[in-house]
Amino acid sequence: MNRVGKIAAKYSTLLILLGLIILFSLLSPRFLRFGNLLNIVDQSSMLAIVAIGVTFTIISGGIDLSVGSLVALTGAISAGMIVNMGVPAPIAMLGAILLGVLIGLVNGGFIVFGRLQPFVATLAMMAIARGLTLFYTQGSPISGLGDFYTAFGGTIGPIPVTALVLLFVLLLSTVILQSTPFGAHLYALGGNEETARLAGVKIRLVKLGAYAFSGGTAALGGILLTARLWSAQPQAAVGLELQAIAATVLGGASLMGGAGTSLGTVAGALIMGVLANGLNLTGVSSYVQQVITGTIFILAVILDMWTKRQRREKLQG
Amino acid sequence: EGQGEAADGGIVIGLSVSTLNNPFFVTLRDGAQDAADLLGVELIVVDSQDDPAREASNIQDLIQRGVDALLINPTDSDAVVPSVQRANSEGIPVFTVDRGASSGDVVAHVASDNVAGGEMAGEYLVEAIGGSGSVVELQGIPGTSAARDRGEGFNNIVGANSDVSVVAAQTANFNRTEGLNVFQNILQAQSDIDGVFAHNDEMILGAIQAAEAAGRADDIVFVGFDAVDDAVAAVEDGRLAATVAQRPEEIGSTGLRTAVSYLQGETVEDYIPVALMLVTQ
Amino acid sequence: MESRINVRLILKKFGLLFAVLFLMAVLTGLSPHFMTVRNMLNLLLQASVNAIIAAGMTQVILTSGIDLSVGSVLALTAVVTASILQTGVPVPLAVILGLLLGALLGMVNGFLVAIVKIPAFIATLGTMTLARGLALSYSGGRPVTGLPEGFLAMGTSSLFGIPTPIWITAAVFVGGSFILNKTMLGRYIYAIGNNAEAARFAGLPVRATTISVYAISGLLAALAGMILVARLDSAQPVMGVTYELNAIAAVVVGGAALSGGEGSLSGTFLGAILMAIIANAINILNISPFFSQILQGGVILAALLLHGLSRQRER
Amino acid sequence: MEYALRIQGIDKRFPGVHALKNVSFDVRAGSVHSLVGENGAGKSTLMKIISGDQPKDDGVLELFGEQVDFRGPSDSQARGVSMIHQELAVVPYRSVAENIYLGREPRKFGGLLIDYPKLHEQTREILRTIDVNVEPTEIMANLSIAQQQMVEVAKALSLNARVIIMDEPTSSLTDRETEILFRIIRNLKTKGITIIYISHRLEEVFTITDTVTILRDGQTVHTAATEDLSEDEIVRHMVGRELDSFFPKHEAEIGQEVLRVENLTGERFFNASFSVKSGEIVGIAGLVGAGRSEMIRGLMGIDPVYKGKAYFKGVEIRLGSTREMMRRGFAFVPEDRKAEALFPVMSVRDNMVISILERLFRIGIITKSKLVSIGKDYIQRLRIQTPTQMQQIRNLSGGNQQKVIIARCLALNPSVLILDEPTRGIDVGAKSEIHSIVGRLAAQGVGVIMISSELPELLGVADRIIVMKEGRISGEFDRLEATQDAIMQKAAAGGEAS
């Protein structure tokens, strides 16, 4: 078996990432600077964290479209608790995460008890959470968060705090997926729900867990975004759900469920970050950026499919 | 750092626009671009697509590119603050256009005042309907500063006038299609409407379509905001009574000229108002 | 379709029909302006764009696909058609060219899904971004305005007191139902949605069917865009943002399974009506914009749960 | 006498189907109790009720003298009942070990993490006891169907159950694995474990079971010690009538060559050359993984072909398009019904006619009445048990589903009919019906290719038998010279069998 091919298939997402990095460093001398690379990480971290949560739901064979609205809602509520109610920042942040988990559980509840398709249940939640955000903020941003909160949008030395949080989420989620019964059951459920049910896997609990986790990471994303903007925005993160799904898919997950890793998803988010940053540095107009982004997205997926197919054929041959 | 990388070593200016999906800002960008071409300055434009997170990233990227000055049209005055401060710490001068920044060091702010514009529209509308009657407010995307400020200005006037009542205040998200549908629905509920104010021209143009289709356009006074080409044409045709002109081209070019002057060592005012103007027939 | 299957379908549909009727009754009680002929026509008129897009989406979803690009395709075909019209090309020709462009863009989706075998969600997510970028580049981000009267008639004229877009919508649904229920293509669509692999083994034209379905979706998006442009006398490159989600919501509220093989156009129609009613009610009752999304999401959830319950009962 | 299970008055209805009517019988502890009956008799339904997978409408279950009412599969597992389902139930992209211990993984760190080393160790152990040589970490999807089936057996064993239900466990096993399974069953019996064994292969019933219960139309018609029954008696009870012969020899006139294949080569088959004449039934034998299905799929244009030619009545045909093959008069019943043939939520009728629509309706518009009469015709001719033509096919029993798929191919009126394991999971009655259908078609001049892993079947039906081994044709026998031993020799000798 061709060793290189195998590695290429396993890490095709990373290869695409590498390819883009090489391309852009040729196109712009400023791309490969340390500072710029840190920028990209900083810019992609929030998306990556939210996308890791979405990856959980996608592995289970579902999807979570509510994350963008949840980012806005949890950001607004944590900010509101601090600014309007004088709650200490750490408690407000924990509260926001709790709220995210809770709404995730509500999503999961609609799916497992209400038997709604995940796509629609979370689509409805997307509208509801956005509405709640507008209602809560009365349409105005909330600022004046204090140093503790905004520190999460800053750096420690040269390293963005968001990147450290991402690292933590990446490690935690990898352990959950690869080493815990919950993780194994999540994959099993996504691979063949009927079999998982017959094996006595607590399907409902596992699904609830996946959506709760996604809600939690969305809340974490909401906090980081708010910290980064020093204010909570009622219209924050509109459309983030599609970006998160795109990152997950670029990272090798299957929308059919049963496959995906958080490392892959982080690489997917970085691909999108590198693309946006690189196109900005090379000065491509914003309209054309969309054309290029759409095209590269499709090409990347084709490449990923192609390397995987090679690998599968090798495996069988 | 801080020196531009234009081939001839000339000035490079970064412009961050809140969204290029709206003709208003496209015109603003064009104004800046024309001025830049005239002055022989390189202009790099990035588009936040109304997303403050994207804006933060874009401005980071502009700083990476080593622009000499930043011209920012923020998606939101609060959300842009960390970006302004980041530029400040890199020693890059910041200028804001159309919308301001709540804090941070901004060399100059070039804009027309949206609250004042809302008041201007309100005053015109009240007078046009003869000092009393029922009016409708079509609001912009909830949570955006333009919607907030224009609504505030409008309500400052209308709310103070006990003879005028706002019978419906609904959002049509700065969008023409929604302006059409939402106003169509409002027409059903309100048999008596004397005037409409919309937070931008897109919505008012949609509303006019709805009223014309319902045969009620002649009874209603329409006032918009922005004076985009379509709206100015509608004013000329007499379909639209008035629109508040913000002169985005002027905002863009003044912003750019101000930045260049500053970089060339001149002193500039910290607030450069671009006068609002009511466009009527 | 008859006997057993029908009972089930009717049961399902009645759940939704009941929800719609119930909502209408409540609204009639809440506002005297709701249940008027004019408002009902309005409602249908406003539902028409979403309904037409959703009709195409239904066929796509029946094959277990999805088309996220409809909003962008709508915008791109709208600005292109409008600028063709401005060159003085006869209206029918411009309309046909616009519809063909929509179908062509749909075929690109179909090609990516059926031949390149990219999952539909991903393929159309890519073309969604791509087509939007093209629409913006093509128009320079500005609306295209000032279109010939003959074209505007598509959105503003009426026949027997009923606005033309409603007639167009009716034609799309009648034609679509005919295709789904009475033609080979319809059977193939259901078959592919049930089991694409089996369809291949059974010698069905899987690729051609899949490509047709996306082409129809693109064509209907273009048609919906034209109605919109005709109503507004303006084509804008930002039209149709998030329309894909509205259309999908209408299809799913109408009882289709996103996993494919199950669903009907009559359900989709009711779904689109339900969504239009909510938007209409918010305006008529002058409900705060801050609440409107909560209400929309809530009503959709309630309708779906009702469904879910009727489904559970039959097990 | 101790009873592992007492089944009393079980009743179960589905919409339109009364699946079980007052079913009662007892299963002795430590015995191998077989349950036989035609397709759709209710065997699987009864077992699903026993394992808690489906609720019963009425009746009482006693497990070792204690009345039970399981709320779900995990509930029954906890009480020592485990079930190997008729349809393979695997998680394709997870490891063998994770599949076997799904839901019961050994843990460490207070239950927080899975103890993977231990999981793999346990798996290796259990696989060794059933003689299956795969790595615990191997991804399930990379296993052959037979290997996957054996993993299912391992899963049932790993539960340490007191009662193990096996619903057609051998339907996708070859003789070798079947032997291993029987050895395991005997071994379990010595440990006092009770087995309920469902199979359509009566020789297995006689080889391995102690007691037989026969179900017909949802009712228990007979229970007796296996040794007191003859094959004919069982069949009579099952079908309620006499069957002439299991493998009715057909007398067809063998005519011109209809199909010739030369050097067909693809991913997993190499230089296959053979021919089929009109009226001839050609059997293809081989071990699982021999590449028979792949070769046929290549021929039918479903999988790519790298090299080779095929001729239909002397004219070369373009390979690579399934539709073109079907237009030429080829029809194909695939191996994996669920994955490759069924449109689950479509009606029986629509499933049946889907391939002939193009032929019936030139302009693409369907007239229902035509379809109704076709549906009626085939339901009658193949004795398909379904309440109406509009029943969703997923609600039919496996065997009846298979008949619908065969009807789909017959409706095409083929010149060459290819059947891949057409009688897998099919009851004796239906099997003999399918054999006689195939015979009749051959008599009408159709050329038939039939892949089967059941040698007696091939020996009974085929005029000629081709043997495949490791992707190549390794032998060919005329009906008169073919024997089980000779074929096995060609299928397995030399290389390792599977």
Ligand SMILES: Nc1ncnc2c1ncn2[C@@H]1O[C@H](COP(=O)(O)OP(=O)(O)OP(=O)(O)O)[C@@H](O)[C@H]1O
């Ligand atoms: N979920 C269901 N809904 C409706 N009918 C069903 C359902 N499951 C089974 N049936 C019907 O119940 C009857 C018994 O089916 P069952 O699967 O138990 O048969 P079986 O004896 O196992 O047949 P086979 O030998 O083909 O596996 C059949 O007529 C079948 O069509």
Ligand SMILES: Nc1ncnc2c1ncn2[C@@H]1O[C@H](COP(=O)(O)OP(=O)(O)OP(=O)(O)O)[C@@H](O)[C@H]1O
């Ligand atoms: N050693 C193997 N490794 C991986 N996959 C295998 C292996 N052997 C067989 N398979 C897969 O298992 C399936 C069944 O095997 P295959 O169809 O090749 O055998 P066959 O000769 O048709 O026999 P049968 O029809 O009895 O299964 C095929 O999909 C094949 O790809």
Ligand SMILES: O[C@@H]1[C@H](O)[C@H](O)CO[C@H]1O
């Ligand atoms: O000033 C602009 C324009 O009026 C636009 O129409 C909406 O956004 C505002 O900020």
Ligand SMILES: [Mg+2]
């Ligand atoms: Mg069965």
Ligand SMILES: [Mg+2]
């Ligand atoms: Mg095979």
